[in-house]
Amino acid sequence: MSNVEYKRALCFASHANCGVRATVEDGTITKLEGDPECTVSQGRVCERMDFQLEWLDHPKRCNYPLKRVGARGSGKWERITWDQACAEIGEKLRYLADEYGPESVIFSHGTGRTDEWYEGRFFNLYGSPNLAMGGSEICWCPTYTNESATYGQFAAAFTAAKTGCVVLWGHNPAQSGDFPEHWGYQDLFANDPDAKLIVVDPRCTEYAANADVWLRLRPGTDGAMAMGWMNVIINEELYDKEFVEAWTYGFEDLKKAVQAYPPEKVAEICWVPAEKIVKAARMYATCLPAYLPWGLATDAIGRNQAQANRAKACLKALIGINKAGQTYLAPPNDVLPHATFEMPEMLSKSQRDKQLGSDRFPFHSWPSYQMISDAQSRVFHHPYFLSQNATCAQNWCAVSEAIRTGKPYPVKGLIAQASNPFSNLSNTQDVYECVKLLDLVITHEYTMTPLAMLSDYVLPAAGWLERPQLWGVGGGGPCITGVALTGEAAVPPLYERRDNYEFWRSLAEGTFDEETCEKYWSWQTTEEAYDAMLEPQGTSARGAITDPVFNPSPEEWHKMSDPKTGQLYGFGTPTGKVELRSTIIEDLFDEKEALPYYEEPFESPISTPDVAEAFPLILTAGSRVMPYYHSEYRQVNGCRDRYPEPHFQIHPETAANLGIGDGMWCWIETRRGRCLQKAKLDASVSPYTVAAQHGWWFPELPESEPWLGGWFMSNINMCTDNDPDNCCRLSGVYNVKLAQCNVHRADDVPFRSIFG
Structure with a gap:
């Protein structure tokens, strides 16, 4: 008789992390299905589930540590042990630190494949501020920085069922992998025929085809569109006057700024009829509560990125923040944030100041993180350095320049984990040439990506079915979602694969002395590390599988008093208010940049x-x-x-x-x-x-x-x-x-x- 077990996991086939029930017979997974008891997905899974068993033991998966023995890119490898690989890598990393400085080693990771605190801890101990180059630089973190400077946190909402109007701005959950969100919208529109949908997108997505208003704007003109909406909302006095008066800073300045963007002018810029712009703005401001979730498009447009995202952040603020079904910020709580484990205090200020690109572009690097963190600590009672963002924001154009020129200092080494820079970095020919110039390339990966093919060492990664998973802790505040949910490994890692924490711990053992490893890498397994993260919530990695933790999410918590000090929480900004005029940006740059504005793309029919x-x-x-x-x-x-x-x-x-x-x-x-x-x-x-x-x-x-x-x-x-x-x-x-x-x-x- 076979031995049958049922394991409850969280799917990392995308970053949606839906609950999965795995049937395991005699140590082999025989079936995957949605977990009806999962709080996130409630038994639903997407079509990616259909091939996860094929992927688990696919012939193209990396299974053993490999060392390059031929010329880079020759495809000639030697199979070695993890101990040998980490010892040799550690020796090379120590050499690079001694010869060129630890800042000469950079890091790249992919989307939703790793917990950032592992690499943060390693790089802070090693002494390099240069992490992470890759997808996060143009995905989520730009919005995160802008909204943190505006509200003190990233804006999130998970009450779509109460929403009267949804705005999908450069965002298509039907194809992007955000399926719990996609299912939530399906339920919303199925159950509430009066709910409105606005889509801002150059393409006719699945949602655009069914929208009440679809704005097919010229690509890259998002900032102008947002300024145009605010022009209508402010001039027609459709904004939340009580909230704006009590809880915003710089409204009169913003009111003046948007006068340069009447609907007729925005129509000329965006190639969208003015009457449709007015209709969308009015719908957003009157069909409350209205929800404008994060969308990738404005993170990745380059030249006007920050100001376009600032305009969208201000647009959200005009109808009120911290309201159910609208823009919501998770309240302060006792969850240990990632920074507690990343140990940013181990990286000296002199090393932080060496972060590539931070001198020329300080708004997405340590100068702004520290200013935002100082403001947040008033609300959160600890400086946590925007850790999730700080480990996701290396500047690729500055890295490329340093690799090619050696200025301001040489870049010699790259560690990449679950990342394909040939896909997520711009100007891929430059990526290829830069990789060829590096002295050391280390890859921890599921399969032989183009970067892995050019690496010196390729180490096999355990997938989500082979490792425990943690969802909801860390992120935009001490806890962005107010939820702590875990999943268990369905099977032990196959072959010689190791999960993310075990990779960094193994690398640390090859790089640092025994005392450092005993002190800072004391957890023997990923599950032990998760237990430490979840301890403040009174649970463990095992406990949160069946009993996820929910932190209370009161509306308008910014009006609540801190039980320790008696002061109002307010917002985690320098003024304690939503900053329509950003004091942080003004301090970093000048008063012109403190208010959002539109600028043409670097290359367009208008600018070039x-x-x-x-x-x-x-x-x-x-x-x-x-x-x-x-x-x-x-x-x-x-x-x-x-x-x-x-x-x-x-x-x-x-x-x-x-x-x-x-x-x-x-x-x-x-x-x-x-x-x-x-x-x-x-x-x-x-x-x-x-x-x-x-x-x-x-x-x-x-x-x-x-x-x-x-x-x-x-x-x-x-x-x-x-x-x-x-x-x-x-x-x-x-x-x-x-x-x-x-x-x-x-x-x-x-x-x-x-x-x-």
């Missing part, structure tokens, strides 16, 4: 008409498609069979003028480079715009030079830009969304035998 003459189409890059998650799962049959090739959307009239038919392979080309994708004719796309998918590579191709998994063939980031002069002026965030491009038939495709 000469470029637009040669490259007449506007590229908006980064489209997602289920069931992929960023660049993952391209080698999984259960996924690739459903969506085998990359596509870009183009208007039929535009395609006809270019001699392009539906399904034709085409070159998408900008001043930086070009890539191959298939045309998908779509009349909903503007005739002046093409929308391309991101994340494409071809793991079935050889893993040695020149192929390296075909990283260059259909990768839209061959076309994007990372010139520091074209980045966001405040934050240095690079652009992975926008460019002027042209498109032509790929009659000269040199890979015809591969593509067919």
Whole structure:
């Protein structure tokens, strides 16, 4: 008779982390299904669940530590032990620290694949401020920084059922992987026919097709659109007067600033009729409560990123903060934040000041983090240095410059964990050339990505079914969601894979002395580390599986009194109010930057008409498609069979003028480079715009030079830009969304035998 067990896990096939029930027979997982007892997903799972068992033991998975023995990119490897790998890596890391300084080693990670405090602890002990380069720099953290400077925290809401109006701004939960959110909206609109939906997006997404108002704006003009909404809301006095008067700073200054953006002018900028802009603004301000969740688009537009996100943050504030179903900030509580475990105090100020890009772009680096942290500590009673953000915000354009020039100091080493920089960094040709210049590249990964193929050491990573999981602790405040929920490993790690904590602990043992490891890496397992994080909530990693912790979430908690001091909580900003005029930005830059404004993309028909003459189409890059998650799962049959090739959307009239038919392979080309994708004719796309998918590579191709998994063939980031002069002026965030491009038939495709 077989031994059958049922394990309760949290799915990390995306960052949604839905609850999963795994059936395990004699140590082998035989079935995965939604866990009906999970608070997050309540038994629902997305189609990615269909191929997770295939992925668990896929032939392309990394299973053993490998050391490069041939030339970089030759595909020649030697299998070694973890002890040997970590000892050799540790020796090399100590050498780089002694020879060039610990700041010469940088870090890159992916989206939702790691807990940031592990690498934070390692790098703070090692002495490098340069983490993390990768997806977070242009995904969530830019909004996080802006909203923290505006409200004192990241704005979250999880009461969609009470919401009267939802605004999806550059956000498509149906394809991006945010499925609990997607299901929540489905329930909302199914149960409340009066609930309104506004979509701001250049593409006709699943939600746009059913929206009450769809604003098909010109890509990159989001800041102008937000300023236009505020013009309507303020001038028509539709804002929450009581909240604005009592709890905002700089309203009169903002009122003056938005006068430069009447709907008629915004219509000219955004290519959207003025009456639709007015209708959307009025709907948002009157169909309360109204919820405008985070969307990736404005994090990734480069030049105007910070001010566009600031405008959206101010827009939310006009109708009130800390209200159920609207913009909500999790209240102070006793959860230990990530910084408690990252130990930022171990990194000296002199080392923090060396963070690449922090001198030129201080708003997305340590100068602003410290100012925000000082303001937050008044509410949270401890300085936690915005740890989640500080470990996610290395400036890629500054890193690239340092690798190439050695200024302001050399960059020699890279540690990458669950990351594919060839997909998430702009100007991929530059990424490739920079990696080739490094002395040491270490990768902890699930599969041989293009970066792993160029690494010196590749260490195998345990997936979510092979490790315990923790959801809800840390993030935008001491606890962004007010929830602590855990999952258990369904099976032990296969082969010689190690999970995230075990990787960093093993690396620490090879790098630091015995006393340091005993003191700072005392937990033997990930579960023990989670127990320490959850102890303040009176639970453990095991306990939170069946009894998740919920912290109270009162409305308008900013009006509550601190039981210890008797003072009102207020907001975690220097003024204690929502800062429509940012004192932090003003201190870092000047009074002009303290209020949001619109600036044209670095490359557009308006800012660079000469470029637009040669490259007449506007590229908006980064489209997602289920069931992929960023660049993952391209080698999984259960996924690739459903969506085998990359596509870009183009208007039929535009395609006809270019001699392009539906399904034709085409070159998408900008001043930086070009890539191959298939045309998908779509009349909903503007005739002046093409929308391309991101994340494409071809793991079935050889893993040695020149192929390296075909990283260059259909990768839209061959076309994007990372010139520091074209980045966001405040934050240095690079652009992975926008460019002027042209498109032509790929009659000269040199890979015809591969593509067919």
